[in-house]
Structures are given as structure tokens and as C-alpha cells.
Amino acid sequence: MAHGAVTIIDVAREAGVSKSAAARVLAQKGSASEKTRTKVLEAADRLGYRPNQLARAMKSGTTNIIGIVVPDVAIPFFSAVLRGSADTARAAGFEVLVSNTDNDADIEDRALELLAEQRVDGVIIAPVFQPDPAAITRLCEEGMPIVLLDRRMPGLEHLPLVSVDHVDASERAVQALIDEGHRRIALVTEASQVHSTLKDFTDRPAEDVDLSLLRPSAQRLVGYLRALGRAGLDIDERLIIRSSYTTADAQKAVEAFLETGIEASALHATDAVLSSGAYRALRARDLAIPDDLSFIGFDDQDWTTMVQPAVTVVEQPRQRLGATATTALIGIIRGAAAESRPQMLTAELLVRDSVAAAARATSQLR
Incomplete structure (x- = not known):
């Protein structure tokens, strides 16, 4: 007999008890002797009985x-x-x-x-x-x-x-780079917004704007902009590297940025997928991390501790x-x-060895 066709009547017949007794045992409601209970449960197991969840839901409401x-x-x-x-x-x-x-x-x-x-x-x-x-x-x-x-x-x-507080997540990563003396910090993001469209979210107090209505990627971009603004650093749109949501595209985007020769001493990738692509681009260019460029990724992936040096990341409490x-x-x-x-x-910054003081970075990106 197919499992889906097994009914309480089948179980009762197999156990040699009444339908009502079998129903009480299977529903775990009402009284039944231990002997009856054992017979019903063993019969149900032999036949592969499964309760009808829809019927149960209609009766109980859950x-x-x-x-x-x-x-x-x-x-x-x-x-x-x-x-x-x-x-x-x-x-x-x-x-x-x-x-x-x-x-x-x-x-x-x-x-x-x-x-x-x-x-x-x-x-x-x-x-x-x-x-x-x-x-x-x-x-x-x-x-x-x-x-x-x-x-x-x-x-x-x-x-x-x-x-997760996405604004705070990227803001604390960028602030960690600023604390190490970095002033030219590049960002890899899939957010399509530019600084001007996010100015209201960036400049106004958090309690005055509903940041949760932005995509997570845009919220992280706001975190980047806020960290720079609070440090009194100019926002250079050329340092914001746009990428679609694939590792290959992130690698291409970062490689294209490196080819421009735009000065930067640090790079922050705002997503796990973008982090993988960005790191591949840096290694393909033979940049020494953190001597040539400090790097902070996103999410604690297996590879981030398997490479040398281990990568500092923003870890979300997933x-x-x-x-x-x-x-x-x-x-x-x-x-x-x-x-x-x-x-x-709140996300956590897992500090490892991919960030150094800006004085160590040579900015040899040309």
C-alpha cells in the first residue's frame, strides 16, 4: 500500500482496535491504554502512516x-x-x-x-x-x-x-581604514545610486530617514559616504567601483579600476560575492596586500582565512x-x-592581516 493512501482506518484494522481508539492515539488526545497505544503506533509505523496535515490544520487552525x-x-x-x-x-x-x-x-x-x-x-x-x-x-x-x-x-x-544594520556594517569597515590613516579608499558595490541621490540619507540624522527602504547595497554605500563625511574627507565618485552581482563581473570591474591609475591606498568590498571577485583582481595584478593596498571584504567565507594574509572582513550575524x-x-x-x-x-569587524597603516601602502596602482 502506498504511504499516501494509508488512513486511520487502515491503522486501526492493522492494530486490531477501533477507529476511535486509533484516532485518539494518533492525535495524542483522549485516553488509551498503554497496550492499545503500543499496538497503534507499531501498526502506523509498519504501514508508513502519515497524518493528513491539511485536515489537521482545518480542524486545529494551525x-x-x-x-x-x-x-x-x-x-x-x-x-x-x-x-x-x-x-x-x-x-x-x-x-x-x-x-x-x-x-x-x-x-x-x-x-x-x-x-x-x-x-x-x-x-x-x-x-x-x-x-x-x-x-x-x-x-x-x-x-x-x-x-x-x-x-x-x-x-x-x-x-x-x-x-543587519547595513549602514553601520560598512561604516565601521571604512572607519577602520580611516583610523589607519587611509584617505583614498575605494569601494566595490552593486548599488546603482550615486552620491547626489543618497545625500539626504547620508547627511540627515539616522532617526530622520528610513534607511530600511533602501536596498542593502545602497545602505552600505551610505555607510561608506557617512564614514568619509564624518572624517572630513572629500567624496570622489571615481573611487566607487560599480559591479553587477557576480564574482566575474566584480573582478573585471576592479581590474578596470586598477588600469585607470586612480590613486587609492585601500579597498572595501561590500558583499561576499564582490569580495571574492575583488580579491581575485588584486592577486591577478600581483598587488601585495596590505603593502600595496589594504583590503576589507564582506562575510567570513572559507577562503578569507585560507589566503595569506588572512582577510579582514565585516561579518554579518547570519x-x-x-x-x-x-x-x-x-x-x-x-x-x-x-x-x-x-x-x-550589528555586524562585527573581524580584524586580520589585510589592513596596514597608510604609510605602508605604496599606492602603486598605475
């Missing part, structure tokens, strides 16, 4: 399942987030369904519809940036508990957000991010009020 929707589970950042989320969910008695959107709005819409059909109790989502996040709004209006992960956009301001978002969602599912203010986690 499934003890949450959905997590992310752009790419293969990216180490989201893999670690998922681990933290799954561990926290299971400890609280929940299981997790994961969906990968490839940053495609249509895929995200279908994923949310499927999760709703599965009657998940709530959803954690790192949303695709789009003008009208209608699917998320619709689920919210239907009463689905939703927690945003890492990012949000206009139209979703009312939803709780758990994120597993704790997933755990915090899951705790927030389960709290809402169980009746707690949704947190109106974003929960912002």
Missing part, C-alpha cells in the same frame, strides 16, 4: 509549519540564515518550508500562493524589490503573519523587519538573523503584537 522565502539558498549568507531559522523553528515545535525565488517577482508570487495553500502559520521573506509587492500585501490583508528579512521596500513599511526573524514570527503566530520598529542586528 499546522506548526512556517514558510521561508529567500532569493537564493545557494548564497552562503542565506544558507546560514536558513540554518538559524530552521534550528529555532524546530526548537519551538515548528517545521520549515523553504522557497527560492531567484530574485524573480513572478516566482515569489507563486511561492507565496503555494505556501498559503499549504496553510503555513506564517512566512519569513526576503522580498524581491518591485514597485508593487501585491502578493505580500494580499497575504498580510488575509491575516497571514509575515516578517521581512534583511530588506523591505515602499508599501511594506507596516510589516516587521529583522535585518544564523542569529534567521533565529531572530523566526522568533519574531512565532511570537506573532502565538499572539504577540508585531514589533513596529525594525530589529537591527
